[in-house]
Amino acid sequence: KLLQKIFTALSLLQYDAVDYPDQAVVQDGQAFDFVVIGAGSAGCVVANRLTEISDWNVLLIEAGDNPPLTSKIPGLFSFVDYSEADWNYYTVNDFYSSQAHKTKNIHYTRGKMLGGSSGANYMFYVRGNKADYDSWAEQGNPGWNWDAVLKYFKKSEKLNDVSTLRSKSAELHGLDGYLGVTKPSWNKYSKKYFPAFKEAGYNILEDTNGPEQLGYSHLQYTVDDSIRQSTATAFLGPIKDRKNLFVLKNALATKIIFDYNRKAVGVELILKKFKMIRVLAKKEVILSAGAINSPQLLMLSGIGPSLHLIEKNIKVLVDSPNVGQNLMDHPITVLSIAGGNDINTVIDNLFILSNLDKFPTPVFIGHGALNKSQSIPDYQACVFPLPMYSPLSLLVCSFTYGLVDEICNTFSNVVKKSETVFVMLSLLHPKSRGEVKLATKIPYDKPRIYMGYYSNGEDLEKHARSVEDFLKILNTTLFRSVNAHVVDMHVPQCKFLPLGSHEYWKCHILNTASTEWHPSGTCAMGPTGVVDERLQVRGVSGLRVVDASVIPIIPSANTNAPTIMIAENACDMIKTDYDYGINVSLFPKI
Numbered sequence: 001k002l003l004q005k006i007f008t009a010l011s012l013l014q015y016d017a018v019d020y021p022d023q024a025v026v027q028d029g030q031a032f033d034f035v036v037i038g039a040g041s042a043g044c045v046v047a048n049r050l051t052e053i054s055d056w057n058v059l060l061i062e063a064g065d066n067p068p069l070t071s072k073i074p075g076l077f078s079f080v081d082y083s084e085a086d087w088n089y090y091t092v093n094d095f096y097s098s099q100a101h102k103t104k105n106i107h108y109t110r111g112k113m114l115g116g117s118s119g120a121n122y123m124f125y126v127r128g129n130k131a132d133y134d135s136w137a138e139q140g141n142p143g144w145n146w147d148a149v150l151k152y153f154k155k156s157e158k159l160n161d162v163s164t165l166r167s168k169s170a171e172l173h174g175l176d177g178y179l180g181v182t183k184p185s186w187n188k189y190s191k192k193y194f195p196a197f198k199e200a201g202y203n204i205l206e207d208t209n210g211p212e213q214l215g216y217s218h219l220q221y222t223v224d225d226s227i228r229q230s231t232a233t234a235f236l237g238p239i240k241d242r243k244n245l246f247v248l249k250n251a252l253a254t255k256i257i258f259d260y261n262r263k264a265v266g267v268e269l270i271l272k273k274f275k276m277i278r279v280l281a282k283k284e285v286i287l288s289a290g291a292i293n294s295p296q297l298l299m300l301s302g303i304g305p306s307l308h309l310i311e312k313n314i315k316v317l318v319d320s321p322n323v324g325q326n327l328m329d330h331p332i333t334v335l336s337i338a339g340g341n342d343i344n345t346v347i348d349n350l351f352i353l354s355n356l357d358k359f360p361t362p363v364f365i366g367h368g369a370l371n372k373s374q375s376i377p378d379y380q381a382c383v384f385p386l387p388m389y390s391p392l393s394l395l396v397c398s399f400t401y402g403l404v405d406e407i408c409n410t411f412s413n414v415v416k417k418s419e420t421v422f423v424m425l426s427l428l429h430p431k432s433r434g435e436v437k438l439a440t441k442i443p444y445d446k447p448r449i450y451m452g453y454y455s456n457g458e459d460l461e462k463h464a465r466s467v468e469d470f471l472k473i474l475n476t477t478l479f480r481s482v483n484a485h486v487v488d489m490h491v492p493q494c495k496f497l498p499l500g501s502h503e504y505w506k507c508h509i510l511n512t513a514s515t516e517w518h519p520s521g522t523c524a525m526g527p528t529g530v531v532d533e534r535l536q537v538r539g540v541s542g543l544r545v546v547d548a549s550v551i552p553i554i555p556s557a558n559t560n561a562p563t564i565m566i567a568e569n570a571c572d573m574i575k576t577d578y579d580y581g582i583n584v585s586l587f588p589k590i
């Protein structure tokens with residue numbers, strides 16, 4: 001936390017303010033063609049693509065400020081959590097899951113800055129499985145099948161990795177987009193593990209975003225030129241001087257304003273020093289406040305489940321029962337495998353300090369399926385080979401996830417005796433659903449986030465089987481040669497269960513349940529969804545939602561790349577709806 005304070009102080013110097021758009025001067029009642037709420041993964045893309053039409057002027061409203069230093073320097077990513085650039089939400093304690101967290105709930109980081117959660121995330125660039133998007137379309141969302149969305153993944157991307165571009169997946173990647181993507185080579189540290197995964201029956205892939213998803217590979221990251229490619233850096237920085245782009249930072253949108261025909265005509269917002277103004281939207285308001293705040297703002301504006309709105313003393317404009325419902329995420333559990341005790345590896349810890357220009361430690365990613373005949377994964381494993389005395393597992397356990405001391409002390413003790421493999425293993429297709437509710441009608445009050453983890457019992461069963469499937473790796477030559485074993489993490493709730501039994505894993509997973517910070521689905525698109533397939537809010541006009549909240553079914557992927565894809569697709573829909581055609585670009589790409 002001390003380090004975090006030092007970084008915050010450095011950020012206050014605003015040494016890099018020139019990299020981002022200046023604060024706009026906006027008068028009460030001023031009108032724009034589009035008003036975009038939220039400059040996150042989606043909102044920055046929307047602001048960029050809509051201002052390509054020089055006839056349109058666009059106001060982008062963001063509650064946070066420019067990204068801090070910790071966001072910009074890739075290796076400092078974990079210090080964004082709990083900072084001023086984080087909304088610092090906590091989930092509601094359900095007295096069932098996550099009970100091995102000190103607070104018995106989850107600290108739920110959301111980025112509050114230009115770039116939003118793309119400035120707070122772990123920078124993994126993962127798109128998911130073709131079948132994920134085909135299922136979106138099959139559920140009544142034309143225009144979102146794999147062939148349609150691939151075009152937008154490619155459009156946004158600027159891949160800078162020779163080995164991928166020489167591989168058979170080259171044609172799946174984009175080279176001319178705004179979003180820099182790279183793949184640092186950590187071969188020296190992780191290549192010895194790949195034969196073990198191969199021996200355990202997994203494919204070793206060149207590209208986790210290639211034609212096949214099942215298997216293990218090095219990761220691609222949203223990092224380029226040694227800088228995190230948040231959407232603020234990638235999509236706003238290059239266009240910051242466009243005359244038709246207006247950006248208000250430190251401005252909290254509190255309500256969407258409608259006329260008598262239920263057309264969205266503006267936004268009420270509060271600037272620094274609590275000055276309230278209203279801005280007008282001649283064409284549309286675009287809500288891109290993310291999967292927690294977009295449903296909050298809809299409900300504050302009178303669109304949501306009517307009983308809930310009445311209970312909070314909010315006048316109902318549209319009874320829209322699914323607003324805030326259908327909350328999906330990828331629940332995660334942490335594991336440690338100990339084996340090998342080469343004290344010389346201690347020196348490798350120093351590499352973290354010399355690799356702050358990238359994700360600072362070796363990690364590889366795997367997607368596994370329980371039924372070996374399926375091509376869609378059930379779980380994702382992020383595998384960190386750690387040298388002796390590595391502080392990483394303790395940092396994740398204690399600082400990031402806030403697990404109880406019994407567990408974190410175990411991480412701390414085991415690295416003093418062994419090299420370890422630290423694993424974050426998430427369930428990709430949970431059936432459980434949570435919800436976002438208002439605490440009060442006051443916009444500053446944090447919404448209530450009910451994760452609903454494992455409320456459908458099948459999820460716990462499947463997550464436990466996924467851990468067991470992953471641990472087959474212990475039977476491989478490499479792991480056996482160092483007497484590798486899974487570490488008993490002393491989860492207080494599980495101490496009477498035999499380590500490694502099925503019931504033990506269910507207990508371990510349930511109580512250590514943490515998040516991969518992929519909330520989605522709370523304003524889902526669909527035939528009966530909050531929005532239609534063109535992302536227009538049902539029951540009103542002039543209002544779209546464009547962010548992770550419109551995801552109808554969570555993909556087999558981390559959600560940043562999919563959210564950027566959603567924004568790219570949405571902007572072409574908007575341009576088409578206003579007869580601008582999708583290829584019109586009056587500003588050349590910079």
Ligand SMILES: Cc1cc2nc3c(=O)[nH]c(=O)nc-3n(C[C@H](O)[C@H](O)[C@H](O)COP(=O)(O)OP(=O)(O)OC[C@H]3O[C@@H](n4cnc5c(N)ncnc54)[C@H](O)[C@@H]3O)c2cc1C
Pocket residue numbers: 037038039040041042043061062063064109110111112113114115116117118120121122123124125126251252253254288289290291293294297516517518519546547548549557558559560561563
């Ligand atoms: C810690 C963490 C790690 C993650 N790791 C990865 C990863 O490695 N790879 C990956 O693919 N995904 C990852 N994700 C998920 C991914 O970053 C998100 O899914 C994605 O950024 C969501 O984009 P969004 O546009 O929906 O919302 P956001 O990016 O959160 O944007 C919402 C924006 O709206 C602003 N806002 C909200 N309310 C208001 C208001 N009332 N007025 C004005 N502004 C408002 C917010 O400040 C924010 O800037 C991670 C997320 C987190 C938090």
